[in-house]
Amino acid sequence: MSLAPAPVLNPDKLLQTFLEMVRIDSPSGEEEAMCAYLAQRVEQLGLSYQVDAGGNLIVEVPGHRCEHNRILVFSGHMDVVPPCHNIQPLVEDVDGDRLITSDNTTVLGADDKAGLAPILEAVFFAVENNLPRPQIRLIFTTREETFLGGAKDLSDDALKAHFAVTLDHTGKQGVIINQAPSYIEFEAECKGKSVHAGIMPEQGINAITFAAKVIEKLHLGRIDDSTTSNIGFLTGGKATNIVPDLAVIRGELRGHQPETLERELAHIRQTLAEVSQAMPGTTYELKHHVEFEAYKLDESHPGVVNVQKAARKTGLEPQFIRTNGGSDNNIFVKRGLPGVVLSAGYMEPHSLKERVRLSEMRLCAEFLVNMMEVFAHDEF
Ligand SMILES: [Zn+2]
Structure with missing residues (x-):
């Protein structure tokens, strides 16, 4: 008897999802088409979702082989800063990797779609392959770029969870933001x-x-x-x-x-x-x-410990950073849901030079799959 090989996340599928996402116009306050795309994708997987009054998409992913009843949130924002109409992504082969840029007339929208695509593909991968995971809630927000508007509209119920991981920062995988102003x-x-x-x-x-x-x-x-x-x-x-x-x-x-x-x-x-x-x-x-408002989450917080564990499992060295920017996580922490922000791998966000490498998004998705497994075993 031979063991079946461990399933591997398909990078081409991840790239395709990302390209589909960036081609959808989603300026702040006009995220409906992006929301509909995500809703249709999760519906295909049989997951239940709702769109709240603020336009935020909230998806429930049942746990599997989980040893507790805690809820883990994965989050990212659906809106993109201008100029962001009719984005035409270009894919270039660079050192055996794929580099994705805009055509230089718009931003790329990798902020934050390079976070959303790995979240979606990692969760699909975990569900399709019956991988261990706690109950997961996906929170895809609107109007993050205009002072966290969507997150401020989230209901208390949506935020009733135990730890949040927001993918919305520039830099290499392994960056963990646990302090914001x-x-x-x-x-x-x-x-x-x-x-x-x-x-x-x-x-x-x-x-x-x-x-x-x-x-x-x-x-x-x-x-x-x-x-x-x-x-x-x-x-x-x-x-x-x-x-x-x-x-x-x-x-x-x-x-x-x-x-x-x-x-x-x-x-x-x-x-x-x-x-x-x-x-x-x-x-x-x-x-x-x-x-x-500012927040600071201790490195010894059980959720933060789990994130570090999953990073090492992915071959990443956790690197704690204090940012001087805000994110939806400021709202989550303030309203009682502790969490951290991780890198979505994008570089030079909010500029025409915005770009991301497929290898970074792939690492991000693998990191998320490992996080699900760690969070399924270790209470937080
Ligand atoms: Zn962002």
Whole structure:
């Protein structure tokens, strides 16, 4: 009697799935066609799914030879940043590998379809070959690129699980992101007084001058090891012959330490007050909004330990990274579902040079298959 050889995930099928996905237009807020494609694929496998009010696709994959009742989430986002209409992927043979790029007129959409394709193929592979796995929930979100809009719309039920693995980062397989920052948007309205600039300039108060003086005093760029700040907009003015009465500064603060962010917000407020005091007649209003909150998951968390175990089983060396970007995982962790973000293998996302290698997507799919097995055995 001879043992049947272990099944092997088909890279051509993975490539085909990825190419099908990137050819589907899915800008943020218009993910319906992408959602329909994914729904049709999981339906063929007999899996049940639902599309929630936020347009998110949620798929339930029953466990198999699992030793507990815990639920593992695999997640990625369906939307793509512009320019992303009519993407024409090009496949090139490079050193025995396949390199996939766009035709240089759009992004490729590998962010995040190089995450979605391995998730889909790994789960199909596990189901078709009866491989061990815990109960798995696939959460494919909408509007991730526009401040995690889809994830914010997820129901509590959808997030009732025990660990989440989100595939949405650049870099080689093995990267594990267990820390991400808070993100605060702020807007300062600097107000002065409008008059005719030629006839009575003495009676005007120039709001743009006010705003410029404020900006000059703000802490911008890398503030410290864990905090950054940026001004993205300065708007104001109506005509060259009018002293402007309003200038608006819009910017962001990112950081891993809540105290530092509080301190920096206070510094912005203090700067506005000081400059305003030195320019009689000016007033201001500062508004801010926390788009998402920081998280840090310990490397000894049982879910994180399982991810590391699966990485080694795949021949990958786990590498922990603190990112300065946000992802759906910020929302998951904040709402009580612990998780990490892993690489989806894409390079130079959000650019026309965005690309991915098939070998990376294949490693990603194998990593996911090994994760299912580890998570089926080891409680998390
Ligand atoms: Zn992404």
